[in-house]
Amino acid sequence: MVNIVIRTEDLNIYYGKRKILEDVNVDIYENSISAVIGPSGTGKSSFLRSLNRLNDLIPGARVTGKVYYRGRNIYEDDVNVYLLRTRIGMVFQRPTIFPMSIYENVAFGLRINNVKDEDLIYKRVKEALIKAALWDEVKDRLDDGAYNLSTGQQQRLCLARTLAIEPDVLLLDEPTSYLDPKSTKKIEDVLLKLKERYTIVIVTHSLNQAKRIADYVLVFMPDEDNVGRLIEYGPSTQVLQNPVDPKTREYVEGLIG
Amino acid sequence: MDKPVKYISMVALATPLIILSIFLIQVFMDGLPHLSLDFIFGSPSYDPSEMGIFPVIIGSIYIVGVSSVLSFLMGLGLSIYLVEFVTNERIKNLVYFVVDMLAGVPSVVYGLVGLGFIGYVLGAGRSVLTGSITMAFLILPLTVVATLEAFRSIPESLKMTAYSLGASRQEVVANVLIPLGLARALTGSILAVARALGEAAPILVISGLLFTKKVPISLLDEFTVLPLYIFNLVTRPQPIYKELASAVIIVLIAIFMLVSLTSIYFRLKYSYRLYEV
Numbered sequence A: 001m002v003n004i005v006i007r008t009e010d011l012n013i014y015y016g017k018r019k020i021l022e023d024v025n026v027d028i029y030e031n032s033i034s035a036v037i038g039p040s041g042t043g044k045s046s047f048l049r050s051l052n053r054l055n056d057l058i059p060g061a062r063v064t065g066k067v068y069y070r071g072r073n074i075y076e077d078d079v080n081v082y083l084l085r086t087r088i089g090m091v092f093q094r095p096t097i098f099p100m101s102i103y104e105n106v107a108f109g110l111r112i113n114n115v116k117d118e119d120l121i122y123k124r125v126k127e128a129l130i131k132a133a134l135w136d137e138v139k140d141r142l143d144d145g146a147y148n149l150s151t152g153q154q155q156r157l158c159l160a161r162t163l164a165i166e167p168d169v170l171l172l173d174e175p176t177s178y179l180d181p182k183s184t185k186k187i188e189d190v191l192l193k194l195k196e197r198y199t200i201v202i203v204t205h206s207l208n209q210a211k212r213i214a215d216y217v218l219v220f221m222p223d224e225d226n227v228g229r230l231i232e233y234g235p236s237t238q239v240l241q242n243p244v245d246p247k248t249r250e251y252v253e254g255l256i257g
Numbered sequence B: 001m002d003k004p005v006k007y008i009s010m011v012a013l014a015t016p017l018i019i020l021s022i023f024l025i026q027v028f029m030d031g032l033p034h035l036s037l038d039f040i041f042g043s044p045s046y047d048p049s050e051m052g053i054f055p056v057i058i059g060s061i062y063i064v065g066v067s068s069v070l071s072f073l074m075g076l077g078l079s080i081y082l083v084e085f086v087t088n089e090r091i092k093n094l095v096y097f098v099v100d101m102l103a104g105v106p107s108v109v110y111g112l113v114g115l116g117f118i119g120y121v122l123g124a125g126r127s128v129l130t131g132s133i134t135m136a137f138l139i140l141p142l143t144v145v146a147t148l149e150a151f152r153s154i155p156e157s158l159k160m161t162a163y164s165l166g167a168s169r170q171e172v173v174a175n176v177l178i179p180l181g182l183a184r185a186l187t188g189s190i191l192a193v194a195r196a197l198g199e200a201a202p203i204l205v206i207s208g209l210l211f212t213k214k215v216p217i218s219l220l221d222e223f224t225v226l227p228l229y230i231f232n233l234v235t236r237p238q239p240i241y242k243e244l245a246s247a248v249i250i251v252l253i254a255i256f257m258l259v260s261l262t263s264i265y266f267r268l269k270y271s272y273r274l275y276e277v
């Protein structure tokens, strides 16, 4: 029996009056990689942000419905969103690097969360860099500015920064879309390893990437009114090779063939 | 570019530069012979040959220092509030409107309101305190613009990253906005310092002193400032006073250069790249 980590019920997302995502009902399973695919502008990023309530910070954004994280609806009033976001970490499309050293970039989340013990911080930073497969490349220059890293390394640094605060779920929004194939492969290998301990949701534009790493696939597609909908989801092999929905079939074949 | 347009713009650019240069050369020729340590560290005197301007220099530095710090803190607070805490566009626009309006008020009005309210109603008198607070409000539009610009230049993505790591608004202010924006906010506010250094009208109203031998020590002491003293000197008929005025202008320019150089130093020291996303 696989545990459900996140479950959405009739999740709708609006920007102002405009609805961009309608009635998403989906389960995200523990220790798996779920890939979110679909055309541009169908609300994939918005969906991801609704899972850690980062949408709260976007002016005009509104979410209705329910999102259960380990059984608890995160949109209830008494939920501590700050704590929630330390449990559900996020990595963005472009590397977001602070003008600080490599070490301080990874330590950033720990410091924000009031970890004061420098030995503990060092331990967590090192572990996180090892998990993100970056330690060997940076261990001799932890005090160098993080801007000097390559884009691929910067993205693994962002992953390490998120891992350092020991989340439970990782949300990744097209983390490899600015990376070359080699750096992409590195991140994919890291994610495949991380799923043994984390639950991962990744938005991707690459069907091949979904094929390579995803256990489950969520397909978002606009309807006649240009509102995004989850038209299909299930195990990766089934959705990608034997889709039920004709639109999924079209999308999958159109992009691959 | 069209030749005539090019020449016209060159002339347009050169004219003020030439006029300014002639003026500066005149000032330096008149003023330099009068500059000495006795002049800078001495007290004002009715005898032009014994004239010093120390209390006036201190008055200027005092007013500019206190008002800049006050104004910077107010601008910082207001900008942080606007950038990170106000989501209602109407309130934001109202604040911008008020700040714009403050910028359009003639400076002598600040002097009158400052003297009336802080000086008489609140009882601070014609003091350094009254002058500084008034000046702080006078330059507030400039510090607000500078600090706002600094905080807005911080990429949204870095703030989002901090939030995604569990930061509260206060923590984003303390760990992202202030560390990444402060240097730029400070250097941007130098313009405001320069403005405070050069203002004469509101101080004329508040201090009323064209002449003082007393070095202001306490915030409640009376004072006068360099621009006012220059005004005092040039209104006298004898040519010697015009030369002394030039000497005071040189001192004022020197202080101004010092402020600018400090700002350039900080800008270079604390500049770093911020990726725009």
Ligand SMILES: Nc1ncnc2c1ncn2[C@@H]1O[C@H](COP(=O)(O)OP(=O)(O)OP(=O)(O)O)[C@@H](O)[C@H]1O
Pocket (backbone or CB within 6 Å): A015, A020, A039, A040, A041, A042, A043, A044, A045, A046, A047, A058, A059, A060
């Ligand atoms: N802050 C915002 N304010 C208003 N509308 C927005 C905002 N962010 C996104 N939208 C709109 O919501 C829709 C969904 O955007 P979203 O970024 O979630 O799509 P996406 O599937 O991630 O697209 P992409 O593949 O291009 O990243 C788009 O039409 C977009 O224009």
Ligand SMILES: [Mg+2]
Pocket (backbone or CB within 6 Å): A044, A045, A046, A173
């Ligand atoms: Mg997106």
